[in-house]
Structure formats: structure tokens, C-alpha cells
Amino acid sequence: xxxxxxxxxxxxxxxxTAALAVAVGGLAACAPGGSGSEPISDATSGPVTITWWDYxxxxxxxxxxxxxxxxxxxENPEVTIEREFIAYADLKQxxxxxxxxxxxxxxxxxxxxxxxxFAELGxxxxxxxxxxxxxxxxxxxxxVIASATFEGSIYGLPISANCLALFYNTAILEEAGLEPxxxxxxxxxxxxxxxxxxxxxxxxxxxxxxxxxxxxxxxxWQSGADLYDLESxxxxxxxxxxxxxxxxxxxxxxxxxxxxxxxxxxxxxxxxAMMINGPWQLPFLATEALDLDYxxxxxxxxxxxxxxxxxxxxxxxxxPNEDAAWDVLRFLQEPENVTPMNIAGGSLPTRxxxxxxxxxxxxxxxxxxxxxxxxxxxxxxxxxxADHVVVALQSRMTGAASSKDALTTAANAIAPLLPx
Amino acid sequence: xxxxxxxxxxxxxxxxxxxxARSRRRRRLDAFGRYSFVLPAVIFLxxxxxxxxxxxxxxxxxxxxxxxxxxxxxxxxxLENYAQFLTSPNFLPSLIITLVFTVxxxxxxxxxxxxxxxxxxxxxPLSGLLRALMLVVWVMPAVVSASLWxxxxxxxxxxxxxxxxxxxxxxxxxxxVNPNTALIAVIIANIWVGIPFHMMLLFxxxxxxxxxxxEAASIDGASAWQRFWxxxxxxxxxxxxxxxxxxxxxxxxxxDLIYVMTAGGPAGATNVLSIEVYKLSFEYFRFGDGAAxxxxxxxxxxxxxxxxxxxxxxxxxTL
Numbered sequence: 001x002x003x004x005x006x007x008x009x010x011x012x013x014x015x016x017t018a019a020l021a022v023a024v025g026g027l028a029a030c031a032p033g034g035s036g037s038e039p040i041s042d043a044t045s046g047p048v049t050i051t052w053w054d055y056x057x058x059x060x061x062x063x064x065x066x067x068x069x070x071x072x073x074x075e076n077p078e079v080t081i082e083r084e085f086i087a088y089a090d091l092k093q094x095x096x097x098x099x100x101x102x103x104x105x106x107x108x109x110x111x112x113x114x115x116x117x118f119a120e121l122g123x124x125x126x127x128x129x130x131x132x133x134x135x136x137x138x139x140x141x142x143x144v145i146a147s148a149t150f151e152g153s154i155y156g157l158p159i160s161a162n163c164l165a166l167f168y169n170t171a172i173l174e175e176a177g178l179e180p181x182x183x184x185x186x187x188x189x190x191x192x193x194x195x196x197x198x199x200x201x202x203x204x205x206x207x208x209x210x211x212x213x214x215x216x217x218x219x220x221w222q223s224g225a226d227l228y229d230l231e232s233x234x235x236x237x238x239x240x241x242x243x244x245x246x247x248x249x250x251x252x253x254x255x256x257x258x259x260x261x262x263x264x265x266x267x268x269x270x271x272x273a274m275m276i277n278g279p280w281q282l283p284f285l286a287t288e289a290l291d292l293d294y295x296x297x298x299x300x301x302x303x304x305x306x307x308x309x310x311x312x313x314x315x316x317x318x319x320p321n322e323d324a325a326w327d328v329l330r331f332l333q334e335p336e337n338v339t340p341m342n343i344a345g346g347s348l349p350t351r352x353x354x355x356x357x358x359x360x361x362x363x364x365x366x367x368x369x370x371x372x373x374x375x376x377x378x379x380x381x382x383x384x385x386a387d388h389v390v391v392a393l394q395s396r397m398t399g400a401a402s403s404k405d406a407l408t409t410a411a412n413a414i415a416p417l418l419p420x
Numbered sequence: 421x422x423x424x425x426x427x428x429x430x431x432x433x434x435x436x437x438x439x440x441a442r443s444r445r446r447r448r449l450d451a452f453g454r455y456s457f458v459l460p461a462v463i464f465l466x467x468x469x470x471x472x473x474x475x476x477x478x479x480x481x482x483x484x485x486x487x488x489x490x491x492x493x494x495x496x497x498x499l500e501n502y503a504q505f506l507t508s509p510n511f512l513p514s515l516i517i518t519l520v521f522t523v524x525x526x527x528x529x530x531x532x533x534x535x536x537x538x539x540x541x542x543x544x545p546l547s548g549l550l551r552a553l554m555l556v557v558w559v560m561p562a563v564v565s566a567s568l569w570x571x572x573x574x575x576x577x578x579x580x581x582x583x584x585x586x587x588x589x590x591x592x593x594x595x596x597v598n599p600n601t602a603l604i605a606v607i608i609a610n611i612w613v614g615i616p617f618h619m620m621l622l623f624x625x626x627x628x629x630x631x632x633x634x635e636a637a638s639i640d641g642a643s644a645w646q647r648f649w650x651x652x653x654x655x656x657x658x659x660x661x662x663x664x665x666x667x668x669x670x671x672x673x674x675x676d677l678i679y680v681m682t683a684g685g686p687a688g689a690t691n692v693l694s695i696e697v698y699k700l701s702f703e704y705f706r707f708g709d710g711a712a713x714x715x716x717x718x719x720x721x722x723x724x725x726x727x728x729x730x731x732x733x734x735x736x737x738t739l
Contacts, residue, residue: 093702099490117705120486208685254575256597256686380486384704394687398599401687413509 048324049080053095054109055088060283061160064344072331079324092117099123104317106325109159112147112311113210113376113383119150120380125316126153130326136333139351143375148313150380157333160347161311162278163373164218165366166300170293172199172273180274180297184222184241187300191250194273201250203272204242207259212393213386214308215260215276216242217376218299221306227378227385228418230392230411231404234303239403241302243396256394268292278310279366280346296365307373311347379419388413480711489707501712510688510696517603518692521678522671524607525614529671530664532611533618538652540619541626551623558616566680569609570596573681596682599689606678606690613677618663625659626652658735665728669721693717 052069056062069081084105086094091110095118098104104123118124131137131154137145140158148156168180176194181187191201206212219242220226225235245251252258258266260277261284267275268289276299285292299307314332316325331337335354342349342356348366349356357363378385392410395401401409480501482494505511536554540547557565572579575594584591595605633651642650653660675694678684684691684699697717701710 096702096705117486121705122487122490208683252575252594253597254594257570257574257594381704384699384706387699387703390685391687394599394685398597398686400599 047078047080048321049082050107050321050325050328051105052081052083052107053086053091053105054083055086055091056109061341061345064340068332068337068341069328071337072328075331076327079328081328095123096121104319106317106319106321107328108315108317109312110156110315112144112158112313113386115148115156115313115315116150116380117383118315119148119153119155123318124155125318125322125325127155127157127316127326128153134330139353141352141370143309143373144311144350146375146377147309147311148315156313156315157329158350159312159314159332159341160280160345161309161350161370162280162346162348163307163309163366163370164215164276164278164299165307165369166274166297167267167277167281168274168295168297169267169270169272170295172270180295181300182298183300184302188241188245188248188250191245191274192248195250199271199273200252200266201273202245203251203258203263203266203275204245204255205258205260205263206246206255206393206397207257207262208390208394209259210383210386210390211259213389214310214376216389216393217308217374218276218306219302221308221374222299222302222304224303227389227414230407230414235407236403238302239393239396239407243393243403246397253397256397267294278346279348279363282346282362283344284346296362298365298369305372307369309370309373309375311350379417381417385414385417476711476714479707480715482708484707484711486705489705494708497708501708502716505709505713505716510691513688514691514693514696517690518672518694520603521607521610521674521690521692522668524604525610525671526664526667528607528611529614529667530618530660533615533663534622536615536619537622537626538648540623551619554616554619557613558620560613562613562676563680565609565613566677569605569612569677570681573605573609597686599686602682602686602689606681609681610671610674610677614667614671618667621659621663621666622656625656629655658731661731662728665724665731668724669728672721673717 054062054065056065066083069083073079073081088111091108092114095104095108099121110118115124137154141161144158144161145154148154148158166180172194173180173190178190178193181190187202194201204215206215216239219238220235223234223238223241225232225238229235246253246255252266252272255263260281263272263275264277264281264284265288266272267277268285270292285294298305314329316322316329332341333351335351338349338351339354339356341347342354348363348370376382388410392401392406395406395409396403400406481496481498483497483501484494488494540551571577573595575581575592575597578595580595581591581593593601595601629652633655634647637647637651673694674692675698678690678692679695679698682690684695693713694717697710697713700706700713704710
């Protein structure tokens with residue numbers, strides 16, 4: 001009987017995969033090899049194997065995470081953690097396939113705006129009871145917890161938190177005798193003044209995915225508008241400002257193909273004098289751009305101050321290992337383990353009761369910026385909403401549509417997707 | 421068949437009635453033996469072709485989304501998903517882009533492939549090795565080719581712009597970022613990928629054209645141009661048709677090359693149907709809509725496949 005029950009979801013997962021593979025032609029690669037074996041035992045007795053998925057490439061964060069997991073395993077010899085790398089681009093698809101096949105991993109590192117979507121699928125474990133028993137939820141900023149909350153219940157805890165601010169190349173600004181811009185008007189002037197044939201004054205990402213929206217949202221909010229009123233004059237002004245930097249030649253047209261790492265690479269190599277980016281680029285710049293002399297400033301302001309928060313969460317998947325996974329998560333959330341993880345990942349403090357970066361000026365500015373940063377709390381359909389906004393951004397930037405037309409199209413498309 | 425001669429009643433030499441019963445049993449066993457050879461293929465087709473097709477069709481009739489995908493209980497909506505997809509603002513532009521991409525790729529893949537096939541058919545030293553090398557392009561994973569072409573068409577560091585610079589046309593145009601050139605750039609990349617496929621098929625076909633025809637035509641004073649249009653093309657017609665049909669079917673659903681190069685951008689300029697299907701199912705979790713869109717994507721190549729099978733049968737019957 002139990003065999004039959006296992007069988008049906010397995011077939012369903014295989015069929016969904018195969019069906020789309022037939023139609024789309026080889027795009028649906030096999031789900032990454034899960035361990036397959038699902039230990040029946042619970043956390044309190046017998047050996048447990050926890051399957052862990054994350055998309056961390058080799059680097060400080062990945063190494064630090066492994067150290068912590070090793071430490072947990074040596075303290076808890078009955079627990080084995082099998083860590084698997086899943087490319088970020090494949091994560092959603094892999095999770096869906098493994099959910100269909102009934103062999104979910106136990107803990108997954110997930111980009112915070114995607115968290116609600118998986119909570120809606122019903123495959124993430126509801127942590128309300130465990131968190132109540134644990135009693136440390138007060139140590140977390142509301143905005144961070146909001147991204148892991150769906151319909152009033154909490155489905156995960158943060159691994160990193162961040163927000164966007166303005167990076168500037170100190171040497172270039174000093175040479176030009178300029179200060180980091182504080183208003184949109186100054187931004188336009190400074191970016192234009194810093195642009196030379198060899199470099200652009202400013203860089204942002206307008207790539208064809210959510211990252212472009214992440215980078216544009218602060219400008220939208222600074223104008224006083226929001227995704228709910230994209231047709232307002234303020235929203236139109238914000239897009240005119242953002243795309244106008246490209247019109248003026250202060251931002252490269254290639255921003256349409258740059259993700260945020262590419263933006264950091266441009267800045268790191270001195271081909272952009274300023275950029276909008278997050279603190280997770282600090283470890284990258286520290287290792288890859290040793291000679292770079294740079295600073296961080298608050299984002300320029302229009303009607304309001306605003307930035308956007310992002311980050312990643314640990315998500316525990318519903319299943320027989322929930323309790324064991326929760327024990328691992330609780331270990332990772334102990335202040336002495338959060339601190340090195342925050343440092344390695346270039347994250348702002350994910351707990352209010354720790355200070356991983358005493359006297360770090362750059363992080364200090366990000367922490368200040370965080371006070372006016374807002375989450376992307378636009379419900380489980382955010383992925384689709386973001387796609388419509390990207391089309392609006394790119395239409396305007398490539399001259400295919402005016403700001404007003406591009407935003408009107410997007411506003412109509414996202415109206416039924418936004419939460420009421 | 422060896423089996424048949426051994427069970428021949430004349431050899432067995434027993435009473436007619438017993439012979440009849442035994443041979444009937446034999447025949448049944450024979451039939452079983454024969455079907456057992458077909459069985460693995462049938463099972464394969466049912467599990468990997470038929471079941472997914474039926475499943476996708478079934479899925480497309482229900483409003484399956486993130487909320488009810490795993491828990492079940494999605495409401496039956498009939499053909500509403502299809503109606504919704506066909507009337508969505510993305511459908512018509514996507515269909516046009518897909519057709520432009522397919523036809524644009526195919527015309528050049530085929531004609532350039534034909535030229536290569538003719539060239540290699542002349543047989544020169546190392547032509548076998550060169551032909552094998554050309555296949556590398558076809559074998560290379562699409563993600564690798566796509567990353568390569570992404571770099572070639574990038575603005576400041578792109579190879580294509582450097583090449584234009586050598587010709588005295590300085591350019592920093594980011595080809596994949598401009599909606600007017602992105603589709604052309606993606607088509608060029610796909611042409612490059614598809615040339616070896618057409619070349620190999622056509623080369624094989626050329627080998628089958630009797631050399632005497634050319635010799636006779638030469639004696640009659642036919643020019644090279646005439647020999648090509650009057651002998652090569654008519655003799656190669658079946659191969660040409662099959663190469664074009666197969667090419668159409670797999671170009672129509674190209675996904676990975678475009679997804680890596682532009683992800684459907686900029687501003688939807690390269691948003692082919694396959695990318696639309698992917699987004700609906702795997703990014704928005706609208707599985708019912710995604711399945712309906714996948715079926716629409718399937719139907720056009722399917723019709724062509726039917727046409728192909730029909731042509732093949734006609735070709736076989738004329739042999």
C-alpha cells in the first residue's frame with residue numbers, strides 16, 4: 001500500500017518532467033541525484049541523514065557553511081548531512097521535480113522572494129510551533145521574517161540579509177572633485193561628469209530577470225510610487241530617471257545583459273565609477289579588486305528615502321526529517337554561528353543581538369540604509385509580477401516604448417497578480 | 421525462418437490431428453516470441469512518449485497551480501487554459517518570433533549545409549577529418565555554444581565588434597541588447613549550430629546520386645549550374661524534404677540556446693514559445709496553463725511530423 005502511494009507521485013513527477021521535455025526539447029534535465037533513501041527515524045533515535053541543497057559556488061560563504069555543518073556533525077555523530085550543490089537557475093525546477101517524486105531534500109537555501117511561492121506549494125514545513133517553543137524570534141528584524149511568512153505562518157529563518165546602497169570609486173570622485181550624489185538631480189549630474197570614453201559614470205543591472213526589478217524598486221519607491229500604482233506620474237518619473245541615466249550615456253546599454261555580479265565586476269575593474277549593489281559584493285571586491293579604493297553611500301533620494309531588502313533563507317521541507325532539520329537550523333541560528341556566517345557571506349546582521357562587524361564603516365552605511373529599506377512583499381506571484389516589470393524596464397531602455405506606455409502595460413498585466 | 425522449418429509438420433511426422441493441435445500451440449508460442457521482441461520498444465514508447473503526452477493533455481484541462489499541484493483537487497476547466505493562452509498578449513508575438521526564428525534559421529542552415537555537402541562530396545585530402553570536425557559543433561552542448569555566442573555578440577568585448585573594427589567599422593553595439601538585432605543574433609548562432617546536421621544528411625544523399633548521370637550530362641555539354649539544378653536537386657528531393665522537415669521540428673522548439681543567450685529578452689524580442697512554456701510552468705507554477713501552452717507548441721511540429729511520415733511512406737512505395 002505504502003508502495004503504491006509512493007509510486008503515484010513518482011510517476012506524476014516523472015510525467016511532468018517528461019511531458020515538458022517532449023514539448024520543450026531536452027530542457028528538463030534530470031532532477032539532481034537525491035540520496036533516494038528516506039530515513040524513517042526521527043531526530044531522537046537512531047542515525048539520521050539530512051539532505052541539504054544550496055546554490056553557493058566555491059567561496060567564503062560556502063566554506064564557512066561547510067565548517068559549521070561539520071561542527072554540527074561532530075557534535076551530533078548520529079546525524080549525517082549530505083550537502084548538494086544545485087545551480088541557482090535550476091533550483092525551482094529541481095525542487096518541483098523532487099516534490100513530484102516524493103523525495104524532497106530536508107533543508108534548502110532559498111532566495112527570500114521565492115520563499116512564499118514554495119510555502120504556497122505546501123512543501124515547506126510550518127515552523128510556528130517550533131518557533132514558539134524556541135522563543136528567540138524577537139531577535140530577528142520584522143522585514144527579514146516577513147519574507148519567510150505565508151498566510152500568517154513562518155516557514156524558515158534567514159541565512160543572510162542585505163539591502164542596496166551606492167558604491168563609489170573614491171579615486172575617480174576625488175580626481176573629479178565631486179561628492180557622492182544625494183538626490184536624483186545630483187545623481188544625473190555626477191554620473192554624467194564621471195563618464196569618459198574608458199568608463200561609465202554609473203552601473204546597474206537591467207538583466208532579463210528579477211535582479212533588474214530588485215535594482216529598480218528603490219527608485220520607484222523613492223518617487224513615492226509603488227507597484228500598485230505604476231501608472232502614476234511619480235512612477236513614470238522614476239522610470240524616466242532610471243532609464244534616463246542610460247539615455248544620457250552615463251550607464252552602459254550592456255546593463256541589459258548584466259546581472260548584479262557583472263555590475264560588481266565592471267565596478268571592480270574601474271569601468272564604472274559608481275554602482276548600485278549590496279553588501280554581499282564586499283567579500284568579492286576584497287578578494288578580486290585588491291587595489292580598488294571605494295566607499296559606500298546612501299542611495300540618492302527623491303520624494304522619499306528608500307532601498308530594497310533582500311537575502312536568503314533556510315527553508316525546512318515538510319517530511320519525516322522535519323525535527324532533525326529543525327535541530328540543525330537551531331544550531332545554525334545560535335549567535336556564535338550566525339556571526340561568522342554573516343561575515344563570510346557579506347550579510348548584514350541577521351539577528352539584532354549580534355554585531356558581526358564592529359566599527360566596519362561600509363557595513364555601518366548599509367545598516368543605516370536598511371532603516372529605510374522595504375521588502376518585496378508582493379505575494380506568491382512575485383516571480384510573474386517581476387517578469388512584467390522587467391519587460392517594462394527593457395522596453396523603455398531600448399526605446400521600444402515610452403515610460404508611460406511601458407508602465408501602463410505592466411500595470412494592467414500585474415493588477416490581477418498583486419495581493420489585494 | 422529457421423524456427424519454421426524445424427516445426428514443419430512434414431518433418432515431424434505424427435497424426436494429422438495431433439499435428440494440428442501442436443502447430444496451433446506452436447503458432448501461439450511463435451506469435452509470443454515475435455511480440456516479445458517488440459515489447460521493450462512498446463513499453464518504452466508508452467512510458468516515455470504516450471504517458472507524458474496523455475498526462476500533459478489531462479493536466480491542460482485542469483486549473484492546476486501552486487496551491488493545488490501537490491495536494492490535488494484542481495478544478496476542471498475544459499479548454500479554458502487553451503483559450504487563455506491563445507488570447508494572452510504574449511501568444512501572437514511569441515508565435516511570430518518562433519516562426520521567424522525557425523524559418524530564418526532553416527533557410528540558411530540548409531543552404532549553407534548544402535554548399536558544404538557539395539564541397540565535401542568532391543573528396544579531397546583530409547576531407548573526412550574536416551567533416552568529422554564540423555560535427556563537433558553539432559555535438560557541443562547548447563549551453564556551451566550559447567555562452568560562446570553571447571560573448572561574440574557582446575558590446576565592448578565582443579568578437580563580432582572586434583571583427584567589424586578590423587574592417588574599419590568601429591562598433592560597440594551590444595547586439596543582444598538591441599531588440600532589433602537580438603533576434604538576428606540568436607538566429608545566426610542557431611544557424612551555426614544547425615549547419616552540420618544539414619550537411620551530414622545532404623552529404624549522405626549526394627553519395628547516392630549515380631556518377632554516370634553527371635558524366636552523361638557533361639558529354640551532352642551541361643554546365644555545372646545545369647547539372648546542379650537538373651540532376652542533383654531532383655535526385656536529392658526526398659533527402660532535402662526530410663532534412664527540412666526534421667530541421668523545422670527541432671528548430672521550432674529550441675529552448676536552451678535562446679534561454680542562455682537572452683532568456684527571451686530584451687523586452688521580449690526573442691521570447692519564443694518554448695520560453696513562454698518554461699516560464700508558465702517552472703517560474704510561475706501555473707501548470708495547467710503551462711501544459712496547454714506546451715500542447716500548442718507541440719501541435720505545429722506534430723502536424724509536420726505526420727506530413728513527414730506520409731512523405732516517407734510515399735517515397736517507400738515508389739521504390
